[in-house]
Every structure is written in C-alpha cells, then in structure tokens.
Amino acid sequence: MALYSNYSRYYIAVDCIIFGYDILEKDLKLLLIKRKMQPARGKWSLAGGFVKQNENLDEAAARVLLNLTGLSGVYLEQSWTYGDPERDPGARVFSVSYSALIKIQDINRELKESNGAHWQSMSNLPGLIFDHDEMVMKALTDLQMHIKIKPIGFELLPEKFTLVQLQNLYEVIHQRPIDKRNFRKKILSMNLLEKLDEKERETSRKGAWYYRFKRERYEKFRKMGFYFDLDVY
Amino acid sequence: MALYSNYSRYYIAVDCIIFGYDILEKDLKLLLIKRKMQPARGKWSLAGGFVKQNENLDEAAARVLLNLTGLSGVYLEQSWTYGDPERDPGARVFSVSYSALIKIQDINRELKESNGAHWQSMSNLPGLIFDHDEMVMKALTDLQMHIKIKPIGFELLPEKFTLVQLQNLYEVIHQRPIDKRNFRKKILSMNLLEKLDEKERETSRKGAWYYRFKRERYEKFRKMGFYFDLDVY
Numbered sequence: 265m266a267l268y269s270n271y272s273r274y275y276i277a278v279d280c281i282i283f284g285y286d287i288l289e290k291d292l293k294l295l296l297i298k299r300k301m302q303p304a305r306g307k308w309s310l311a312g313g314f315v316k317q318n319e320n321l322d323e324a325a326a327r328v329l330l331n332l333t334g335l336s337g338v339y340l341e342q343s344w345t346y347g348d349p350e351r352d353p354g355a356r357v358f359s360v361s362y363s364a365l366i367k368i369q370d371i372n373r374e375l376k377e378s379n380g381a382h383w384q385s386m387s388n389l390p391g392l393i394f395d396h397d398e399m400v401m402k403a404l405t406d407l408q409m410h411i412k413i414k415p416i417g418f419e420l421l422p423e424k425f426t427l428v429q430l431q432n433l434y435e436v437i438h439q440r441p442i443d444k445r446n447f448r449k450k451i452l453s454m455n456l457l458e459k460l461d462e463k464e465r466e467t468s469r470k471g472a473w474y475y476r477f478k479r480e481r482y483e484k485f486r487k488m489g490f491y492f493d494l495d496v497y
Numbered sequence: 498m499a500l501y502s503n504y505s506r507y508y509i510a511v512d513c514i515i516f517g518y519d520i521l522e523k524d525l526k527l528l529l530i531k532r533k534m535q536p537a538r539g540k541w542s543l544a545g546g547f548v549k550q551n552e553n554l555d556e557a558a559a560r561v562l563l564n565l566t567g568l569s570g571v572y573l574e575q576s577w578t579y580g581d582p583e584r585d586p587g588a589r590v591f592s593v594s595y596s597a598l599i600k601i602q603d604i605n606r607e608l609k610e611s612n613g614a615h616w617q618s619m620s621n622l623p624g625l626i627f628d629h630d631e632m633v634m635k636a637l638t639d640l641q642m643h644i645k646i647k648p649i650g651f652e653l654l655p656e657k658f659t660l661v662q663l664q665n666l667y668e669v670i671h672q673r674p675i676d677k678r679n680f681r682k683k684i685l686s687m688n689l690l691e692k693l694d695e696k697e698r699e700t701s702r703k704g705a706w707y708y709r710f711k712r713e714r715y716e717k718f719r720k721m722g723f724y725f726d727l728d729v730y
Contacts (some may be wrong), residue, residue, distance in 0.1 A: 267534075267587035268508055271508055272549070273506035274507065274509055275501055275508075276509070314501070314504040320581045320682070345578040346554075347548065347593070348553045349553060354500035356550070358591070402507050
C-alpha cells in the first residue's frame with residue numbers, strides 16, 4: 265500500500281492578485297478576468313490555475329501570470345493560503361494566493377485582451393467569486409505594510425519618476441494623504457534615489473526632476489544591515 | 498464527469514513551529530517530536546498532520562497543537578506554504594506551516610511526554626526532516642519582524658514579568674543585545690504595561706517590579722489607530 269494512502273487528497277490552485285499603478289489616473293488597479301469554467305463561469309475572478317504535478321507553487325503562479333500578461337521575472341510573492349472546506353462549490357480546493365506588482369505599461373496587451381482580462385480600480389472593485397475579495401484585502405494590507413519596509417513601490421512605477429509621482433503612489437496605497445516635506449526628507453535621506461538630468465514637464469510648467477531607484481545600491485546597503493524605512497505620515 | 502476531474506489532487510498537511518520561552522535559561526525553544534511514520538520515522542520533526550475533510554487549515558493546526566500540548570486558544574498563525582514536488586519523499590504533499598507561541602509552563606506535560614515531544618533550544622537545533630529547517634527559519638524571521646509591531650512577545654511570558662525578563666526575551670529573539678535605557682523608554686511610553694505591587698526577588702536582593710501587559714487597553718488603542726512599535730536597538 266502506498267504511503268499516506270489512508271488520507272484524503274485535494275485540488276491545489278494558485279490565485280494571483282495582480283496590482284498595477286496607473287500613474288496618470290493616480291489609481292491602484294487590479295487585473296481581473298471573467299472566469300472561464302464552471303462553477304461561477306463568467307463571474308469576475310482573480311487569475312488562477314491548478315498546480316501541475318511537475319511544478320512548485322511559485323512556478324504555478326509564474327505560469328498563470330505569464331499566460332495572462334506575457335511578463336516574467338517581476339515581483340511575485342506568496343501571500344496566504346485558503347482552505348475552508350466550502351470555499352469553492354466545485355470541489356475541495358486549497359488556494360495559495362500570490363501578490364504580483366507589475367508596471368502597467370509593460371504588459372502584453374494582446375495576451376491580456378485575448379484572455380479577457382481587465383484593469384479594475386481598487387476603489388471600485390466588482391464583487392469577486394469565492395473568497396477572492398478576502399484574498400485581495402489581505403494582499404492590500406500586506407502591501408501597505410511591506411512598502412514601509414521594502415522598496416517594492418518601485419515595482420509599480422516606470423524606471424524614471426518624479427517625487428510627486430512616488431508620493432502619489434504611497435498615498436494611493438495607504439489610502440490617505442502624506443506630508444510632502446516629511447516624505448521627501450525620508451526618501452532622500454536613504455540615499456537610494458538618483459536624480460536624473462531630465463524633467464517631467466507635462467504636469468507643470470516649471471517641471472519636476474525625474475529620479476531613478478538605485479537597486480544595486482539598495483542591495484549593497486541591505487547586505488550591510490541597512491533597513492529600508494518609509495513609514496510616512 | 499465531476500468538475501475539475503482533469504486535474505491532479507495532492508495531500509495537504511499542516512506543520513506547527515511551536516515556540517516557547519524558557520525564562521530561567523533565557524532561551525527560545527522549539528517543541529519537536531520524533532516522527533512516527535515512514536518515510537523518515539524516528540527523525541526529528543515539527544509536529545504535523547494531514548488536513549481532514551471537514552476541517553479548515555486553522556482547525557487542522559489547532560488540532561495538531563492541542564493533541565501535542567493540551568493547549569487551545571493560544572497564538573497560532575499561518576506562516577507559509579511549501580509545495581516543492583520533491584519535498585516529501587513519501588508522496589506529493591503540500592504543507593502549510595503555522596507558528597505557535599505558547600507559555601512553556603502551561604503545557605500538559607503528560608501529553609507532551611506520551612507524544613515523545615521535546616523542547617530543543619533554538620541555538621542548538623538538531624537537523625529536521627524534509628524542509629522543516631526552512632520552515633523554522635522563516636517562522637523565526639517573521640517572529641523577529643512581528644514582535645516589533647505587535648505585542649506578541651507577551652504570549653511567551655508568564656502573566657507577570659519584570660522589565661529585565663521582557664528585554665531578555667527581545668534580545669533572545671533578535672539574537673543581539675539591546676540598549677536597556679532605550680528599551681525601557683520605548684515600552685513604557687506606549688502605556689501598555691501595568692506596574693504591579695509585587696517584586697521579583699530571586700535574581701537580585703533589591704528585587705525588580707513585576708509588570709502585566711494590559712491587553713484590553715491595547716485592543717482599545719489599536720481600534721483608535723495606535724500602532725505598537727518596539728523596534729529597539
């Protein structure tokens with residue numbers, strides 16, 4: 265008799281909470297699909313899939329993300345595992361949720377459209393199937409905590425950005441205004457931004473300097489025991 | 498044909514990283530067992546078990562903890578989910594790890610002994626089966642982060658404790674010394690400790706005042722937007 269054969273086996277899925285930031289609309293968005301299988305076919309859903317025999321959880325999530333967006337190598341982190349016996353009316357399915365942070369402009373639009381995926385504003389989400397609303401709220405809470413202590417906000421911005429754009433992102437994620445002076449002082453004091461020799465001129469006549477996140481320097485600092493800290497009010 | 502029947506099903510287990518703090522030895526410990534089933538029978542292992550059909554993940558972890566220690570209603574939080582195809586040589590098993598923080602003195606000793614469980618110092622752990630070492634390291638890293646922002650250290654201490662004992666706990670978890678003056682200033686300024694009318698007199702002639710964590714006050718403060726902050730150096 266095979267080992268463990270007295271025990272039950274279950275389906276295991278991954279579901280991806282794919283965050284994107286719309287820099288013009290100053291809006292945090294979620295990439296959602298209309299579910300293609302029963303039960304709940306046609307309802308709004310996170311992008312997900314069942315874990316295959318030859319892949320681990322990270323690989324399953326990366327596959328789902330790649331198939332929907334054409335993106336790989338982006339920020340994709342395990343968030344939480346859901347296993348209520350009744351969570352999926354189709355069968356007992358455990359789901360491991362993953363948070364992805366992507367740059368909206370990098371997505372493969374044809375893939376996105378052929379998959380029927382849509383960006384929906386976090387401030388105006390439709391109801392999602394099963395426990396997907398809970399997955400999204402948990403991922404947002406984690407994102408609010410993690411952008412204080414890790415430089416992951418830059419995953420959501422273009423390579424070059426202004427300090428106003430960076431502050432806007434933090435304000436949208438934290439869902440509250442942030443003091444400009446305090447924000448600039450904190451972010452600049454960490455010495456992780458490079459001021460570029462170029463200005464953004466579309467939103468004001470005077471223009472605002474573009475900056476770039478110095479990832480290499482952050483990695484070096486981190487190994488020396490430095491902590492990213494952007495806990496701003 | 499049943500829904501999803503084209504997909505594979507797998508075993509799902511929970512594994513509990515059970516932390517206890519030995520206040521006399523100033524030592525963070527882990528409750529380990531010798532595994533009772535094949536493969537790897539007799540090897541050091543976290544306490545775990547397969548998820549049953551009628552229980553969710555939290556319930557499965559609570560059952561494992563209760564069976565080993567007699568404790569329920571203690572701090573028990575999902576930590577991370579592990580799913581490498583080769584992680585368990587017996588079969589494809591996904592495991593959701595849980596961190597438990599318990600008071601060593603509260604445990605049911607008979608149950609512990611009949612289960613063959615042992616407290617092992619975190620500073621001198623035996624090698625554990627499968628990916629259990631990784632589970633422990635992840636849980637420790639999370640604990641180090643969480644005791645800065647949540648009052649969970651008190652879960653590991655007796656109801657009454659001295660400030661020295663509280664500081665020792667933080668030092669042991671962070672694995673580094675902490676400045677006494679700074680620590681006292683920070684913890685007392687949060688107004689979450691009640692000074693009792695009683696001294697601990699075993700470790701010094703002068704004695705040290707006992708304190709108690711005011712959980713009700715913390716819950717009230719938290720609802721008003723207060724953040725616990727004990728990020729000490």
